[in-house]
Amino acid sequence: MTEYLRDSWYCIGWSSQLEEKPIGITVCGTYIVAYRGADGSIIAMDGRCPHRFAPMNLGSVNGDTIACPYHGLVFDRDGTCILNPHGGGAIPPNATLKAYPAVEHLGAIWVWLGTAEHADRSKLPMLEWWGSSDYAVSTGYLRVEAHYQLVMDNLLDLTHGPYLHADTLGGDPANTVGVGMRHEWDTQPGPVLHSNYFVENMPSPSPQIMALVGDIPGRLQARMRWRPASILDLDLRYSPAGGGADAHIPSVHYLAPESDNATHYFFALARNVDITNETLTEMLAAQVHKAFAEEDEPMIKACQSLMGTSDLMSMKPAILQTDAAAIQARRLLKKEMA
Amino acid sequence: MTEYLRDSWYCIGWSSQLEEKPIGITVCGTYIVAYRGADGSIIAMDGRCPHRFAPMNLGSVNGDTIACPYHGLVFDRDGTCILNPHGGGAIPPNATLKAYPAVEHLGAIWVWLGTAEHADRSKLPMLEWWGSSDYAVSTGYLRVEAHYQLVMDNLLDLTHGPYLHADTLGGDPANTVGVGMRHEWDTQPGPVLHSNYFVENMPSPSPQIMALVGDIPGRLQARMRWRPASILDLDLRYSPAGGGADAHIPSVHYLAPESDNATHYFFALARNVDITNETLTEMLAAQVHKAFAEEDEPMIKACQSLMGTSDLMSMKPAILQTDAAAIQARRLLKKEMA
Amino acid sequence: MTEYLRDSWYCIGWSSQLEEKPIGITVCGTYIVAYRGADGSIIAMDGRCPHRFAPMNLGSVNGDTIACPYHGLVFDRDGTCILNPHGGGAIPPNATLKAYPAVEHLGAIWVWLGTAEHADRSKLPMLEWWGSSDYAVSTGYLRVEAHYQLVMDNLLDLTHGPYLHADTLGGDPANTVGVGMRHEWDTQPGPVLHSNYFVENMPSPSPQIMALVGDIPGRLQARMRWRPASILDLDLRYSPAGGGADAHIPSVHYLAPESDNATHYFFALARNVDITNETLTEMLAAQVHKAFAEEDEPMIKACQSLMGTSDLMSMKPAILQTDAAAIQARRLLKKEMA
Structure with missing residues (x-):
């Protein structure tokens, strides 16, 4: 327990x-x-x-x-x-x-x-863009049948995007991992954990970004802030090559653990592009639903099911260099609890 | 267990x-x-x-x-x-x-x-009215996903009626609790526990009674007899002001515990009013279904779910004066088991 | 476990x-x-x-x-x-x-x-008829919510056929048990357990066999081979009185235990009669589905449910003479595990 x-x-x-x-x-x-x-x-x-x-x-x-x-x-x-x-x-x-x-x-x-x-x-989280009239925001909720730390691991490690979400939020691995996705992280007093991913020259963006700026090469910046126990925001920015305006797609991801194998997941997504376009809003909502409810949730639930009641770390998992932020979050959480 | x-x-x-x-x-x-x-x-x-x-x-x-x-x-x-x-x-x-x-x-x-x-x-229970041609009787069954003592608590304490069943069996709290619902109880050898509720001047009866006598003020008498472990009958009588005939609505409530969190609930309801009126029979059956299956059962199940596997008394609940009969039933049951 | x-x-x-x-x-x-x-x-x-x-x-x-x-x-x-x-x-x-x-x-x-x-x-199992062009073969799968040994008990003891499958594979008890169903069994190195059932003069065959040879009296031979842990084949042969050609209906039954109360059941059925008749193939498939999915599976699941987590032998069951092969299989399995 x-x-x-x-x-x-x-x-x-x-x-x-x-x-x-x-x-x-x-x-x-x-x-x-x-x-x-x-x-x-x-x-x-x-x-x-x-x-x-x-x-x-x-x-x-x-x-x-x-x-x-x-x-x-x-x-x-x-x-x-x-x-x-x-x-x-x-x-x-x-x-x-x-x-x-x-x-x-x-x-x-x-x-x-x-x-x-x-x-x-x-x-409490601080969001510079929340409430600004320059952004369209939509909120959602998903109950995930898994331990909240598995959901947090999922969020903190964006490298799953190009694999699990190739058709939606992540895009083709060739355009991210394949061209050098860079990861940086640090911790600040608070504590706040920063975990940032950069792709300097993305040949083609993910379907989500493509819906906002078109199929244009560009630079991707994804900056995450995590506060214990389970408050995360993701600041996503895509700068199309050729000097077009940035697409700014910030989102929040708040988890409330229900029990050892169930999590309340509250999320909100915003954008600064074409914010009154209802068709676009619906299309993005459908994309996010596919990504969260049909890709993330079944995967996290399947991992939980295959892990049974065992704690992740007790199972001596293979730990990749790109797991560093998620591992650090687990350490900070333990420290806060002590 | x-x-x-x-x-x-x-x-x-x-x-x-x-x-x-x-x-x-x-x-x-x-x-x-x-x-x-x-x-x-x-x-x-x-x-x-x-x-x-x-x-x-x-x-x-x-x-x-x-x-x-x-x-x-x-x-x-x-x-x-x-x-x-x-x-x-x-x-x-x-x-x-x-x-x-x-x-x-x-x-x-x-x-x-x-x-x-x-x-x-x-x-075994004794029912004076059972089998009499002066009564219309209908029987029913409900499986309740809760410990049988929670179901018995529900039955033995009629004060939940005006709150949970305001639209069906209980009526508006203002017309019962609000005008002084009186409770008396005692135990007799057998053992038999009596738990009786009276409302001397009910401004307006519950929807169930209203269907039988109309919206007429009156006197309500509800007399319960309980025998361990789980045999209960409720003798309900409404005497309209002005001297009209009493509506007599006796009912039985037999529980068979299945397991720690499931109960077989067999019930029968009778009336001495307009006993050949099929439309009335159907209407009353629908009312009782709403009360038992849509109001009582979900509430008792929710309480059980929120209590988990804990025994009620071990959770040190707030005990109201009106819980006396239900508490006494638990004591008698323990005594019978010893 | x-x-x-x-x-x-x-x-x-x-x-x-x-x-x-x-x-x-x-x-x-x-x-x-x-x-x-x-x-x-x-x-x-x-x-x-x-x-x-x-x-x-x-x-x-x-x-x-x-x-x-x-x-x-x-x-x-x-x-x-x-x-x-x-x-x-x-x-x-x-x-x-x-x-x-x-x-x-x-x-x-x-x-x-x-x-x-x-x-x-x-x-691995050896099947002389598998792959022969003289046989029509169909395969199937069923997940059974019961311990695999209960499924194996079911398979190894054909005496349940006339009771559970009277309308499909087993036929009327009067035509099998009632006219003297004979059982022989032995074990061979490997180990392989043989369990064979014979009905010398069957007044009328089961619906399954009747579909192949008509309602003709005959001789039934059912020969089973079991290899630990859970590989079984059943060689069924019906010889109609009067010298008509034998109906040969071999089948395989492979079990993969999933957990203490779930089993993967892979089966295949073959026949040497009218092998290109698609209507017959569909009719037999429907019969087998009825027998396995609507008769065997609910019964085995019900037994498992009524047994809870107890092991069969620990419950001191009544053991019939006709349980000998199934009991011997359990012994051989224990020996192999030791």
Whole structure:
């Protein structure tokens, strides 16, 4: 059973999800409920009613309070039971839900599962482009039946792109690996891990980039930042030869571990090219769905299935030079947990 | 792993199920087969053939005997193998099925899994209205993916009705809890646990009752009797203000635990109002299906899922005054098992 | 957890399966990949890439090599990694897949999971009729959710035929068991176990045989050969009374254990009667599908389910005289494993 870094922000949904009903989600093995209070701020607490362990997210929200859907106990924003509608109305011992720090940030809902006093907004992701009118942004969600570290390994090592995603995000290996894909990485205080990939002279871009700039040679820069436990953004830039405008395709990838073999994966993709073109938007969304849901997810799930319950490192895998960033992320995570 | 009260009657089906083929069902972790013998009486025994552990209920019944569907071994009503059709026909050691006391009672099939000498018909439910031509009765079955005690908790505590079943059986909380729902309970030798709920002045009845008497204020009496391990009947009576005839809506709720997280739930509902009205019968059946299959079952299953394999009491739940009857049932059950 | 006889040939597919793509299959708990090399010979090795444990069978074959579908590592036919396309291209420690002896034999692909030096082609099945133009042959596959020894028990004991397969392969018990089905068995060096069933005067044949010779009385001979761990062939011959030509219906039954409760079952059926009759071929295929997929598989799966994780013999089953061959096979298997 995995131990998780609880002193960490985890994305549990996109802001839009809170318009309709509360979010109920298991993160790091803990079932939580989140909803928007009277002033619009985010309220998060244990998601199981302390009476019969019913899922609070099926209950109804009224101002800052939420009522259990099973017997109607009402809880305030700090998790205190403030109404027992039955009998004499006495509120018994243990009728409390643990509350968690929660914030809305960059269009997403975040919770801090560890010590409340440690909750530090500076550890949330910083994205220069988010909210800019120069970008079209779309968000998505995928449940991956694998340990979140396998998903993080997948994200941190872009060298799988030309193999697993030749027809979508990665393009032909001949045009990336074949012409010298360069990898650099370092760690900064925070901690933040940078992992950057460069292809100086790409004969032909990936289908994704081609949809934005056409089939023009160019220079690819892919810069990743990772913060423990599972916050990653990928800043992708393609500079067509001949001096055309850069295509900037930044994306975010937030993972919330559910259990040892399931992960909530929240992602968003943006672009600065032809941003009002709906046909292009749909085409890119279909491409990303193919890449994530039909290529990445089945592959990661298959690896998890073939690994069984074993931890990756305990299986003494062959470690490539290009695994350095992913390995370093695992080390940083361990250090943060210690 | 739950220990079960084996010295107890468990309902394993409605009588009508035995017209076509034997019943094969797991009760208290034991797979059993039941069928009707030559004289119409009920025969029950272990449901796994002692040869290759094939499900006997797929075999064919001939008078008092049943033949294994796999290799044709034939067993008599006491579980003795009386025919091996192969080779010299010798009947080997261990070729015996354990037989269980079984009876047909109130339109249902009952087995006693414990010591045969303890099987006591006086512990079967007594229903004054069953079989009366003044009542229309319909029976049903639901498999619930939860521990049977969670289902029993649900039944014994009617206060969930106005919350979980506001649109069907429970009605608006304002009309029950809001106007003073009174709870009384006691235990009698047997043991029998009584748990009764009263609403003296109900401004408007639940949709179920409204279908029988119209939207008329009245007095609600709900009287439950529970016998260990899992035999419950609910005697519901609504007396409209103004002196109209009472609506009497008695029901039975028999649980057979399958395993730690699955329960067979047999129920029957009756009414003394407009008993030949087929449209009404269909409407009430749809209402009950919604209440049991779409409201209770998902809620109990969700609680079980969020509790994992933990026992309710070990999780130190908040206990309301209105949980008294359910808590007492758990105590009585423990006492019976000791 | 079962221990398996690894020094044994296991069928992992029909030859035709290798025309399109590699085979990926779990045998005796080991995931393997198999494909056809440049010279047409069979290459088999561990099926999990040593880097991230991706399923190698989803990769692409080029001559004798296979490339991992996830990051493109290329392996030679002996399992050595010969290309890392990334970074400096260094091939790290542990980048090796264990190779297994593999052969193509009688239209099927076989692997030897144990010590390579022990791989002995003389232990492969010998079939006089395979490849003869006098026979029509069809092959099939079924995944059975049960321990492979339960499937082998089923095959080795034909007495279940008249009960489980009365409408297809077995015919009416009255015409086989009822008129004296005789069983003989012995073991020969190899080891090979013979288990033979004879019905001297069969009043009416099974539906399968009836489709070939009509409803004519006759003599049935069913001769089985079993080699450990799980190679069986059944030589069925029906000699109609009155001197008509024999119907010869040989079949093979190869089992590859996947895990404690799943088995790969490869089968082939042949006949020497009316071999170009397509309608007959389709009718027999439908009959066999009914017998195997709708009668045997559900029964064996049900037995497994009712047995839970217990070993058959530990459950002290009733053992019939007609179980002798199946019991002897279990003994021989244990001896081979020791």
